[in-house]
Structure formats: C-alpha cells, structure tokens
Amino acid sequence: MTQHKPERLDTEYRRNGTTNLIAAMDISSGKIISQQMKSTRNAEDFLDHVKSIVDTAPNDQHIIICDQLNTHKSAILVKWIAKQINYKEDLGLERESGILKSMVSRMQFLESKCNRIRFQFTPKHCSWLNQIENWFSRLHRSVLSNGQFESVEKLKIDMLQYIDYYNKFLYKPINWSFSPEKFMEKIKV
Numbered sequence: 001m002t003q004h005k006p007e008r009l010d011t012e013y014r015r016n017g018t019t020n021l022i023a024a025m026d027i028s029s030g031k032i033i034s035q036q037m038k039s040t041r042n043a044e045d046f047l048d049h050v051k052s053i054v055d056t057a058p059n060d061q062h063i064i065i066c067d068q069l070n071t072h073k074s075a076i077l078v079k080w081i082a083k084q085i086n087y088k089e090d091l092g093l094e095r096e097s098g099i100l101k102s103m104v105s106r107m108q109f110l111e112s113k114c115n116r117i118r119f120q121f122t123p124k125h126c127s128w129l130n131q132i133e134n135w136f137s138r139l140h141r142s143v144l145s146n147g148q149f150e151s152v153e154k155l156k157i158d159m160l161q162y163i164d165y166y167n168k169f170l171y172k173p174i175n176w177s178f179s180p181e182k183f184m185e186k187i188k189v
Contacts, residue, residue: 017152021159022049025132030171032163037156043074050077054084054117062117065130072121073106085115131174
C-alpha cells in the first residue's frame with residue numbers, strides 16, 4: 001500500500017514457496033539472538049536452533065521457553081542436552097523405557113531445574129505467554145501481512161532486514177509486570 005493508492009487485495013495468488021523461521025529472543029535485552037530459516041521444521045532443525053542459542057554463551061545457564069510441539073521434546077534433543085550437562089545416568093530407549101520413553105518423560109527431564117540448559121514449556125493454547133510468539137506477531141504485521149514476495153529468497157531477505165532493524169531500533173527488555181500473586185488475586189471469586 002502506498003500513499004494515495006488503495007490497498008490491493010488479490011483473491012488468487014501464486015505461491016512461490018515457503019520457509020520456516022525459528023527465532024530466539026534474549027528477554028533481558030529484548031533482542032533477537034538467534035534465527036534460522038529452513039524449508040523444513042523438524043527435530044533436527046530445532047536441535048540446530050538450540051545449539052545456536054547455547055553457542056551465544058556456552059558456559060552459562062540457559063532457560064528456553066517454548067510451546068509443546070513434539071519437535072521441542074525430541075529424543076535427539078534430550079540426548080544432546082544430557083551430553084551438555086554431563087548427565088551420567090541411562091536415558092533408556094525411545095518409546096520403550098527411561099527418560100526417552102515418552103514425550104511426558106522427556107519433557108520432565110528437559111524442564112528439570114537441575115539442568116544448566118533447561119526448558120520451560122508454555123501450557124497448551126497459551127502462546128501469548130511466550131515473548132517470541134508476540135514478536136512473531138509483530139513480524140507478521142510489519143513484513144508478511146499484504147506482502148508480495150517473488151521468491152523464497154526475497155521473503156528471507158525481507159525478514160532478515162526486519163530482524164536487523166528490530167535489533168537496532170525497536171528492541172527493549174521484557175518487563176514482566178504480572179506476578180503469580182497478581183494472577184491469584186485476579187482469579188479469586
């Protein structure tokens with residue numbers, strides 16, 4: 001949409017391909033610290049993303065907030081985390097025994113507060129609790145809504161330019177103002 005011209009709406013469009021964006025935000029600064037764009041969205045892609053997050057500060061503690069996609073609780077992720085934290089116990093066998101037996105047991109291991117690299121999974125249907133999901137909404141409104149991209153490469157370039165712009169001018173630390181106490185007060189009947 002440009003000045004003095006009506007917004008164009010196409011009822012039909014030609015799809016030139018897709019890409020999947022996986023991104024992470026450092027909530028203490030508000031900056032996007034890691035992003036990957038790939039044609040797939042599988043457990044290996046998510047593991048690569050987690051590795052890139054940990055690589056930003058290899059010896060630090062990391063708490064990664066994410067939703068409950070199966071790829072976020074994969075056996076390969078659990079094995080990699082176990083190696084990073086020097087977990088010595090037997091992990092068991094995928095879908096048979098131990099930590100690797102089920103999504104529930106993997107999730108419990110990944111959420112363990114004993115782990116230097118741990119996950120916090122948002123409840124189902126509560127993506128608004130995850131700040132990166134709110135950022136994805138801004139990306140959608142700013143870049144993707146009503147966008148026309150001749151190719152996947154053009155789409156990637158536009159998204160990367162937005163990330164650069166965001167990290168230079170729009171970022172701000174996340175100020176959590178809603179405490180558990182405020183939540184309990186709100187739900188009192």
